[in-house]
């Protein structure tokens with residue numbers, strides 16, 4: 155069995171660590187923070203996972219919050235008219251599950267659990283690739299899952315696979331309570347030319363059965379006008395005012411929402427980026443990137459953490475198949491390329507697709523999904539499994555046939 159180092163105690167690194175331990179490997183996890191510091195830190199994300207990823211976590215005995223959290227069920231997509239009323243309402247008849255657990259809670263508990271199951275955990279600030287080089291000389295395989303951390307610059311940006319060169323949205327994410335506590339579905343409201351407002355059930359560190367409120371503002375638009383210096387509570391108040399004006403009558407109960415603490419919010423912008431997966435340390439050692447470190451998504455389509463989980467699972471299988479052989483740079487490149495072909499390109503494609511205004515054939519798909527439940531299911535199903543949207547959602551030549559197969563009447567397809 156191999157002696158494997160994983161750098162980064164996030165969704166990707168920890169999840170892979172559990173799989174590798176189960177396969178009998180020796181696992182050493184390098185983290186820049188203790189589990190206690192992760193738990194007490196600032197909200198890093200609002201990650202919700204869809205059923206396939208949750209099933210993979212459950213298979214490893216990692217879904218510790220099932221009995222206490224509000225389990226997410228279903229997703230609704232709405233297109234908002236310029237006057238703020240709802241235009242298209244796309245709601246699949248079957249509500250498929252998803253789960254949002256605060257990563258401070260999850261990563262900190264998982265880190266302790268990984269150690270309990272036999273991994274060595276080393277808390278070391280690996281500030282640079284040279285620092286990393288000093289610590290990983292003796293390992294058979296080194297996986298770098300440091301997310302947006304600066305060490306991920308070890309992996310060069312791949313311009314061919316990266317859909318954008320700059321952020322397409324400015325983000326505000328908040329864990330709030332006192333807001334739609336019974337709501338189980340996620341809702342994505344698209345305000346054309348303005349951005350998106352997303353609300354999902356979210357189980358937070360403070361044991362709050364809260365909601366994650368995500369504002370995806372198109373740069374320069376009304377969702378991107380909040381002064382930088384606002385505190386979290388001031389920012390929430392400003393968002394409440396703006397959303398009441400943009401979505402009149404739809405989010406009245408947002409006025410009661412509260413921020414449980416000043417650590418429960420974030421602001422920023424992410425450029426969806428794909429990187430070359432093999433990094434070279436000064437010693438010549440090759441290391442393999444995993445998760446956000448090599449495939450960074452804007453959160454609009456909720457693909458980043460799901461993709462990271464599936465990538466980790468894919469790598470686990472490839473490591474198993476490579477038993478007894480060296481983990482060469484060629485093996486690393488092939489492993490990532492095969493994941494990209496099988497899954498990654500579709501996840502990134504959905505992220506990129508949702509960030510762009512819909513093309514004419516996609517407008518027809520959206521109208522069809524508003525009217526025909528089977529189409530609503532197919533469209534929303536593309537978030538749960540991005541592969542299912544291809545080719546019909548991106549290739550106008552195959553859209554008509556797909557819509558017909560879902561029972562969409564030809565009268566709704568006049569523009570195709």
Ligand SMILES: Cc1cc2nc3c(=O)[nH]c(=O)nc-3n(C[C@H](O)[C@H](O)[C@H](O)COP(=O)(O)OP(=O)(O)OC[C@H]3O[C@@H](n4cnc5c(N)ncnc54)[C@H](O)[C@@H]3O)c2cc1C
Pocket residue numbers: 161162163164165166167184185186187198199200201202203261278279280281282299300301302303304305325327368420444445446447451453455456457458459460461462
């Ligand atoms: C607002 C927001 C909402 C989101 N919503 C969703 C969603 O609904 N669904 C979804 O699938 N995804 C979502 N995502 C994306 C998701 O959070 C990420 O894709 C996921 O966390 C990636 O996991 P990772 O392990 O690759 O990286 P991370 O979770 O970022 O983990 C990286 C870890 O590496 C550590 N690290 C960094 N540098 C070093 C170093 N030098 N040495 C050691 N450790 C280091 C960090 O401290 C961190 O613990 C969202 C993201 C944001 C910002």
